[in-house]
Amino acid sequence: MPEMIAVERALALVLEAARPLPPAEADLGEAEGRILLEEIRADRDQPAWDKALMDGYAVAAADVAAGQELAVGATIAAGADPASLAPLAPREAARIMTGAPLPPRADAVVPVEQSRAGAAPERVRLDGPVRPGDHLARRGDDVRAGATLLDAGDLLGAAEIGTLAACGRIHVKVGGIPHVSVLATGDELVPPEEVPEGGRLRNSNGPMLEALARRAGARVTSLGIARDDQKGLRRALEAGLDADALVLSGGVSMGLYDLVGRVLREAGAEILFERVAIRPGKPFTFARRGRTLVFGCPGNPVSSYVIFQVFVRPALRRLASHPRPEWTPIAGRLAAPVTQRPGRAGFVQVRARWHGGRLEADPVPTSGSADLASCARGNALAVLTPSVAEFPAGSEVPVILLDDHADR
Numbered sequence: 001m002p003e004m005i006a007v008e009r010a011l012a013l014v015l016e017a018a019r020p021l022p023p024a025e026a027d028l029g030e031a032e033g034r035i036l037l038e039e040i041r042a043d044r045d046q047p048a049w050d051k052a053l054m055d056g057y058a059v060a061a062a063d064v065a066a067g068q069e070l071a072v073g074a075t076i077a078a079g080a081d082p083a084s085l086a087p088l089a090p091r092e093a094a095r096i097m098t099g100a101p102l103p104p105r106a107d108a109v110v111p112v113e114q115s116r117a118g119a120a121p122e123r124v125r126l127d128g129p130v131r132p133g134d135h136l137a138r139r140g141d142d143v144r145a146g147a148t149l150l151d152a153g154d155l156l157g158a159a160e161i162g163t164l165a166a167c168g169r170i171h172v173k174v175g176g177i178p179h180v181s182v183l184a185t186g187d188e189l190v191p192p193e194e195v196p197e198g199g200r201l202r203n204s205n206g207p208m209l210e211a212l213a214r215r216a217g218a219r220v221t222s223l224g225i226a227r228d229d230q231k232g233l234r235r236a237l238e239a240g241l242d243a244d245a246l247v248l249s250g251g252v253s254m255g256l257y258d259l260v261g262r263v264l265r266e267a268g269a270e271i272l273f274e275r276v277a278i279r280p281g282k283p284f285t286f287a288r289r290g291r292t293l294v295f296g297c298p299g300n301p302v303s304s305y306v307i308f309q310v311f312v313r314p315a316l317r318r319l320a321s322h323p324r325p326e327w328t329p330i331a332g333r334l335a336a337p338v339t340q341r342p343g344r345a346g347f348v349q350v351r352a353r354w355h356g357g358r359l360e361a362d363p364v365p366t367s368g369s370a371d372l373a374s375c376a377r378g379n380a381l382a383v384l385t386p387s388v389a390e391f392p393a394g395s396e397v398p399v400i401l402l403d404d405h406a407d408r
């Protein structure tokens with residue numbers, strides 16, 4: 001019987017085997033969700049000129065303090081060339097729009113809301129007090145040329161992409177996208193579009209694992225279903241062994257037709273472990289051949305789902321150069337009691353929500369390890385330490401907030 005190892009040890013072995021892929025170059029439009037692998041510095045001061053922060057009048061503050069009407073000279077729109085602007089004459093204001101460059105001698109902007117028409121056309125009366133620096137930004141106030149804006153290791157989200165655009169970085173160095181092949185195994189499986197007859201059932205794990213892999217940032221190839229015979233399984237499996245990771249479901253427990261381990265050995269893969277002290281999901285095989293990682297997930301759908309979340313997702317994130325590939329659990333409180341047989345770490349589907357400043361984790365009713373819909377009703381996993389059997393309501397437990405449920 002293969003040795004059963006602790007979750008932490010198994011995860012360490014998985015992450016050790018998962019080496020970041022070679023860096024890639026991405027265009028701005030395809031960079032979202034990837035990891036930046038270079039430092040980004042501002043190419044110029046932002047703003048690149050002194051600019052108005054309100055629609056109104058550019059003035060010399062001292063002119064307004066005198067309480068006089070000012071003559072309205074130029075009108076300056078955003079986009080005007082700062083070099084083309086004439087200095088304000090004494091007791092002159094320029095009509096100015098948000099984002100437009102200030103003319104020479106102007107040292108404040110008075111918002112249009114603080115202006116009234118003057119006694120004659122093209123004259124304006126401005127309400128004080130006005131201080132130098134009001135409603136304007138000086139060149140470089142936001143960012144100085146050469147300042148670091150983004151760091152290697154940053155995840156590229158919307159704000160980061162906008163930042164790259166603002167400094168003209170339309171190509172950036174990023175982590176690679178892992179290529180994942182997914183293969184379901186089992187004589188009993190039919191594709192989802194078929195009506196199962198006799199003792200058959202639909203392949204739900206394949207599409208689920210593919211969705212999870214895509215969600216974790218991978219490019220996915222579906223290898224469909226392999227039958228439980230050594231030759232067929234070997235052929236199907238070889239097709240997936242040129243990917244960065246091959247994710248299998250089924251065929252890893254103790255049954256007569258659980259051939260995945262045998263076929264992996266035959267294919268020259270190195271098996272790193274075959275049993276993990278986790279519930280659900282004890283029979284979980286992790287292997288590698290060359291640079292390809294192989295995850296033999298259990299056939300039970302809930303087990304497969306949990307094993308992917310706990311082990312495969314961190315591995316894929318590491319391949320993609322994520323600096324923190326593992327989940328970061330948050331302390332939560334169980335809303336109802338939970339019991340388990342001690343000996344393995346429990347990963348329990350819960351519905352987590354913030355309540356009075358605390359994360360409350362409500363266990364989701366489930367009919368067992370085939371009940372994928374119970375995972376759909378949950379949005380998080382509560383982690384139960386292996387040595388404890390009873391967790392009364394109110395117990396504090398680590399909770400993993402699953403990202404594909406964040407807004408449910």
Ligand code: AMP
Pocket residue numbers: 184185186188189201202203204205206249250251252253255258298299300301
């Ligand atoms: P196995 O690990 O192959 O013995 O499968 C364990 C259980 O999971 C059996 O009841 C299988 O029918 C079921 N199962 C295996 N693969 C799948 C799959 N791709 N989709 C849904 N159920 C599966």
Ligand code: MG
Pocket residue numbers: 185186187228250251257258299
């Ligand atoms: Mg099977």
